[in-house]
Amino acid sequence: MARDAVAEVRDRTEIVDLVSNYVQLKKTGRSFKGLCPFHQEKTPSFIVFPESGNFHCFGCGRGGDIFTFYMGVERVEFREALQELAKRAGIELVNAPSLPPEVDAHRNRLIELNELAAAYYANVLRNTATGSAGRDVLAQRGVSTEIAERFGLGFAPDGDALGRYLNQRDVDPSLAAEAGLLSERESGGYRDRFRNRLLFPIRTKEGRVVGFGGRALGDAIPKYLNSPQSVIFDKSTLLFGLDLAQDSIRRDDQVVIVEGYMDAIAAHQFGYANVVAAMGTAVTEQQIGLVKRSSRNIVLALDADAAGQGATVRSLEMLPGALDQELTPIGAERDANRPRAETMIIWQRRFKSQISIVRLPEGKDPDELIRRDPGSWSTVVASAQPFLDFYIDAALSAVGRADAPAKAAAVRRLIPLLEAAGDQVVQAHYAGIIARKLQLPESSVLRELRRSAVRTTAPRTSRVALPATATRSSNEDHLLALLLRHRAICQHVLPLVPLEILGDARNRELLRVLLDPEIPLTMAAEMIVAGLDDAVADHAEVLLERLEQTPPQYPGQIERDARRALIRLEKERFDYLMSQLQSSIAAAEETDDLEALSDLRQQLSALYERHRQFYPPPSPYFRDTRDGDRTQAASGR
Numbered sequence: 001m002a003r004d005a006v007a008e009v010r011d012r013t014e015i016v017d018l019v020s021n022y023v024q025l026k027k028t029g030r031s032f033k034g035l036c037p038f039h040q041e042k043t044p045s046f047i048v049f050p051e052s053g054n055f056h057c058f059g060c061g062r063g064g065d066i067f068t069f070y071m072g073v074e075r076v077e078f079r080e081a082l083q084e085l086a087k088r089a090g091i092e093l094v095n096a097p098s099l100p101p102e103v104d105a106h107r108n109r110l111i112e113l114n115e116l117a118a119a120y121y122a123n124v125l126r127n128t129a130t131g132s133a134g135r136d137v138l139a140q141r142g143v144s145t146e147i148a149e150r151f152g153l154g155f156a157p158d159g160d161a162l163g164r165y166l167n168q169r170d171v172d173p174s175l176a177a178e179a180g181l182l183s184e185r186e187s188g189g190y191r192d193r194f195r196n197r198l199l200f201p202i203r204t205k206e207g208r209v210v211g212f213g214g215r216a217l218g219d220a221i222p223k224y225l226n227s228p229q230s231v232i233f234d235k236s237t238l239l240f241g242l243d244l245a246q247d248s249i250r251r252d253d254q255v256v257i258v259e260g261y262m263d264a265i266a267a268h269q270f271g272y273a274n275v276v277a278a279m280g281t282a283v284t285e286q287q288i289g290l291v292k293r294s295s296r297n298i299v300l301a302l303d304a305d306a307a308g309q310g311a312t313v314r315s316l317e318m319l320p321g322a323l324d325q326e327l328t329p330i331g332a333e334r335d336a337n338r339p340r341a342e343t344m345i346i347w348q349r350r351f352k353s354q355i356s357i358v359r360l361p362e363g364k365d366p367d368e369l370i371r372r373d374p375g376s377w378s379t380v381v382a383s384a385q386p387f388l389d390f391y392i393d394a395a396l397s398a399v400g401r402a403d404a405p406a407k408a409a410a411v412r413r414l415i416p417l418l419e420a421a422g423d424q425v426v427q428a429h430y431a432g433i434i435a436r437k438l439q440l441p442e443s444s445v446l447r448e449l450r451r452s453a454v455r456t457t458a459p460r461t462s463r464v465a466l467p468a469t470a471t472r473s474s475n476e477d478h479l480l481a482l483l484l485r486h487r488a489i490c491q492h493v494l495p496l497v498p499l500e501i502l503g504d505a506r507n508r509e510l511l512r513v514l515l516d517p518e519i520p521l522t523m524a525a526e527m528i529v530a531g532l533d534d535a536v537a538d539h540a541e542v543l544l545e546r547l548e549q550t551p552p553q554y555p556g557q558i559e560r561d562a563r564r565a566l567i568r569l570e571k572e573r574f575d576y577l578m579s580q581l582q583s584s585i586a587a588a589e590e591t592d593d594l595e596a597l598s599d600l601r602q603q604l605s606a607l608y609e610r611h612r613q614f615y616p617p618p619s620p621y622f623r624d625t626r627d628g629d630r631t632q633a634a635s636g637r
């Protein structure tokens, strides 16, 4: 789907229209020219080819398509360029679905019902006799009236009070059920979903109520009842309190994610307004994505309950399988969907964020901690450990000093995390920490790291071949696949690949990532792919799959293969520019546009000079320019 989006955006965007927003273009034959926005020049050598949707600057050599252009002039990354250009072209991306108007109207109606209910419940809590049970609980927990109002807390009476209220307002009960407010009775009819509960309205970032969390007053089961999953409510994509926290998050450049509603409320009451709650679920990628625009410094402060730090780790629900086995009671099912530690590291890279973990004092949750000693909270948050440090501590705490097999197992378990961390300096730093903690020589940890890199970069053999209908891969696809799969082998080739030689924006993005000094040569291709934007990741997976259908090669062969692909690519690029210029010249000749003709011939001869090794196919225009304009071009410099 994402693959199609890139192609569709390219098809539906007129490069001349796009470039015209930034550069004054003048038609010369079939192409357009103007002053290059990427380098200083007085005479235009920046040419746009509308038919192929490409541009090329004969002065500085920059070239590419709409994506390259937009990324260059707006200084944004591929993901943002894709989103912005898709918006301009009126194309919906899969990632950011905007719904058809009738669906939007329906969703809006459901949200309005939730807002109506929130106002009703808030009034019950604040002003009615039935609400006193809720007020008592809040008073016991030390929640001020002011903060209860800021969060819009409410109280759901026993019975079907909301149902009657909605009925008086002619609300269709089936719609209210769809909004998550009523439940269908088995005997027919509807009942209130929330009864005798303190209600926490859950709002979007924009402040719209899409659901509730309801806390039982007595011993009712379940203790917490949420709105059901629906078209408007998905807990894993929401953070409680985010609408109220956003400004502080931006100002403090830090967001603290706690577990429960009461934790977030206590923090806000005592002036820590950059705190939001994950509402008891494992923190999800969507939640991290929600906050990363406001701050990339993300601190997770999740409950340490009576069971101590072991439970903290478990409540993170994000640790790899091996560790879980020690911490999860025997027989408990492990959720295959939960994010693992590697995933956290990849999120850090994908969102360019720093995820840290707070180790809460044993037996205390943030709510208790803040209420007992409000000033201590900032100290606790400041003690947050970077995720990897926290994880390594937790993983090694149970390993006995004398238990050699356990030590070896721990090292093997941690290696994938170090690999995911990227930078070799970072890897060496953590390898040192692991070695010290396990009282092992540092070299043995590093050796294991290198061995693992060799294992994971070795070509897989047991792969089901794709159907033979798969498209024949182009030279640039093949080159990028080789560079991605055999990184160490191709380190000599990588610096030789000029970005502008690649015609496909996704390949350029891939090359940019491969050139990123933060990503070590030892990182496995799959790991790199996992950190890419969806559109680029899909493409990279196709490249790797195609590569696996080709016979295995020796390292030397692979490098020669890559160099050959690069040369073919340069030749292709040269031929392409030649043919573009020649057809522009032909068009200029037809219309007797002498000025354009002279310009284009100069470009042509400049191009030829630069690529002397590739002799172009015989062409009358080429011979003309070479014989006629060369001295002129040379003396003009």
Ligand SMILES: [Zn+2]
Binding pocket: 036, 037, 038, 039, 046, 057, 058, 059, 060, 061, 062
């Ligand atoms: Zn230029």
